[in-house]
Amino acid sequence: MEEVFKYIIGLGAAVMMPVIFTILGLCIGIKLGDALKSGLKVGVGFVGLSIVTALLTTTLGPALDGVVDIYDLQLHVFDMGWPAAAAVAYNTAVGAFIIPVCLGVNLLMLFTRTTRTVNIDLWNYWHFAFIGAVVYFASGSLATGFFGAIVCYIITLVIADMTASKFQKFYKGMEGISIPQPFCAGFAPFAWAISKGLDKIPGMNRLEIDAEGLKKKFGLLGEPLFLGVVVGVGIGCLTCRTWGEIVDKIPYILGLGIKMGAVMELIPRITVLFIEGLKPISDATRSLIARKFKGAEGLSIGMSPALVIGHPTTLVVSLLLIPVTLLLAVVLPGNQFLPLASLAGMFYVFPLVLPFTKGNVVKTFIVGFVVMVIALYSVTALASWFSLAARDVYAATGDSAVAIPEGFEGGSLDFAGSPMAWVVFQFTHNMGYIGVGLISLFTVAMMVWNRFAIANTKKAPETEEVEAA
Numbered sequence: 091m092e093e094v095f096k097y098i099i100g101l102g103a104a105v106m107m108p109v110i111f112t113i114l115g116l117c118i119g120i121k122l123g124d125a126l127k128s129g130l131k132v133g134v135g136f137v138g139l140s141i142v143t144a145l146l147t148t149t150l151g152p153a154l155d156g157v158v159d160i161y162d163l164q165l166h167v168f169d170m171g172w173p174a175a176a177a178v179a180y181n182t183a184v185g186a187f188i189i190p191v192c193l194g195v196n197l198l199m200l201f202t203r204t205t206r207t208v209n210i211d212l213w214n215y216w217h218f219a220f221i222g223a224v225v226y227f228a229s230g231s232l233a234t235g236f237f238g239a240i241v242c243y244i245i246t247l248v249i250a251d252m253t254a255s256k257f258q259k260f261y262k263g264m265e266g267i268s269i270p271q272p273f274c275a276g277f278a279p280f281a282w283a284i285s286k287g288l289d290k291i292p293g294m295n296r297l298e299i300d301a302e303g304l305k306k307k308f309g310l311l312g313e314p315l316f317l318g319v320v321v322g323v324g325i326g327c328l329t330c331r332t333w334g335e336i337v338d339k340i341p342y343i344l345g346l347g348i349k350m351g352a353v354m355e356l357i358p359r360i361t362v363l364f365i366e367g368l369k370p371i372s373d374a375t376r377s378l379i380a381r382k383f384k385g386a387e388g389l390s391i392g393m394s395p396a397l398v399i400g401h402p403t404t405l406v407v408s409l410l411l412i413p414v415t416l417l418l419a420v421v422l423p424g425n426q427f428l429p430l431a432s433l434a435g436m437f438y439v440f441p442l443v444l445p446f447t448k449g450n451v452v453k454t455f456i457v458g459f460v461v462m463v464i465a466l467y468s469v470t471a472l473a474s475w476f477s478l479a480a481r482d483v484y485a486a487t488g489d490s491a492v493a494i495p496e497g498f499e500g501g502s503l504d505f506a507g508s509p510m511a512w513v514v515f516q517f518t519h520n521m522g523y524i525g526v527g528l529i530s531l532f533t534v535a536m537m538v539w540n541r542f543a544i545a546n547t548k549k550a551p552e553t554e555e556v557e558a559a
Contacts, residue, residue, distance in 0.1 A: 106212075107133055107212070113125075118375050119378060131363050139360050146433065146434045147434050151430055160331060166497075167427040167469060168495055168500055169431045170502045173491045175505060179220035181487055181489070182226060182235075184232070184239055188222065191240065192209070192243050199244070200389075204537040205247040206388055208379065208392060209247065210371070211393055218239040221238050221511050221514050221515065222239030225515060242514050244533050244537065246270050251544070253275070253442050259445070261397075261445075263369070264398065266390055267390060267393050267397070271438075271441075273439075274440075277442065277461045277509070278443070284453070284460060314355070314405040320347070321409050358402075362400075365397055388544075404437055404440040407454045408440065411455070411462060418466060426470045427473065443458070443461075464507075468506065468511065468512040471512060472501070513529075
C-alpha cells in the first residue's frame, strides 16, 4: 500500500491532480467528458503555474546569486524551494499514508460537526506530511510524527471554517469554497490582529488603496505588469558593480525586467484555468453532500489557494516584498536563510490575508512585512531538522531535489516558513510530553469551539426566517 501511494504521488501534481479530479468527478455524478475536461484543466493549470514560477526562480536565481557574491552575504541555510519540501514530505512513512489518514480525520470531524470543510485539495496534503516528517526525524517516533501532522490538519480545518465566510465575500465566484492549506492558514491570525491594530491608527483610513485604486491613482505605474518590470530592472542593476557595467548589461537588465513583468501578467491568466477546472467539481461535490447527508447545508469545499493568487493586490504586494525580504534576510540578526527558489511561494502568503485587509495594499504590505520576518526566523529554526530529513530521503531515493550543497543546511519558505509549522514542531518535539498535552488540549478546544460556532451559524438563518414570517 505504501508503494502504491508513493507511486501515485511520484507522478507529480500535473499528472496526479487530473487523474484524481477526473475520478472524483465520476464518483460524484459528473459525466465522463465533463469530469475529464475539469481534471485536464486543473493539470494544465498546474503546468502553467509551474512554468511561470520556474521562470521567476530561474530569472531571479542567477541575478540574486550575483548580488550575494557582490555584497559577500554569508547565510548558511540554502533555499531548497517547495519541491524539496514536498519530496521530504511524501518520501517518508508519514507522507505515504498522509492522504488516507487525513481524509479519515476529515470524515470524523464532519460526522462530529467540528468542521464544515470537505478538504479535496489533495496535492497540498504534503504540507501536513512535511511537518509530520520533520517531527518524525527529530523525535525518532513515527507516532509523534503522525500526531504532529494530524494536529496541524485539524487546526487548519478549523481556521478554514473561521475564514470561509470572509474569503467567499471578498473573492468573486468563490461561493462555497474555503482554503484549508496550512501555509496560508498560519498567517490568517496575524492578518486579523494587525488589521485590527491598524484600524485604530488615526489617518489610516486615508490609505484605503486597493490594487484597482492604485491603477486609477498612478495609471501605468500602478499596474502589476509595470511594477514587475521596474522591480526586475532594479534587481538587475544591483548585479552590477559600476555604472559602466550597468550600461554594458542593459540588454540583460531589460530582459530581467520583461520576464518579471511577464510573471505578474501571466499568473492571473493561469489561475482562470484552475477556476474553470475546480469549480464544477466543487459545485457537484457540494450538491451531492447536500442531497445525501442531512444537515449538510453550509459545507465548504476545501480548494487550493492557487485559485486566487492572481488577485492584483497579491501580485503587487508580493512583488514589492521580494526586494524587502532579501534586505530583511541580510539585516535581521540571527537569520541564516536567504530566500531564492522560495520567492515563487510569496504569492501563497496572501490568499487568507486579503479578506482581512479588504485588499488594501498598504495594510497587506504591512502584514506581509511582519509575516516575512516571522517566516525567515521559522525557516532558520527548522533548518537543522529539515536538513536531517532531506539527507535521509536523499540517501534513500537519490532525488536531486533534496540534495543539500556541502557546507550548508537546507530550508524552504514553503511551509517551513509558516508559524504553524514552527508552533506544531515546538510543542510536539521540543517540549516533550508537556507540549503534546498542551497542544492536544488546544486542538480539542478549537474543535469544541468550532462545533458551537457551526451550531450557532445554523440557528441564525432559522431565527431570521421566523422573524420574517
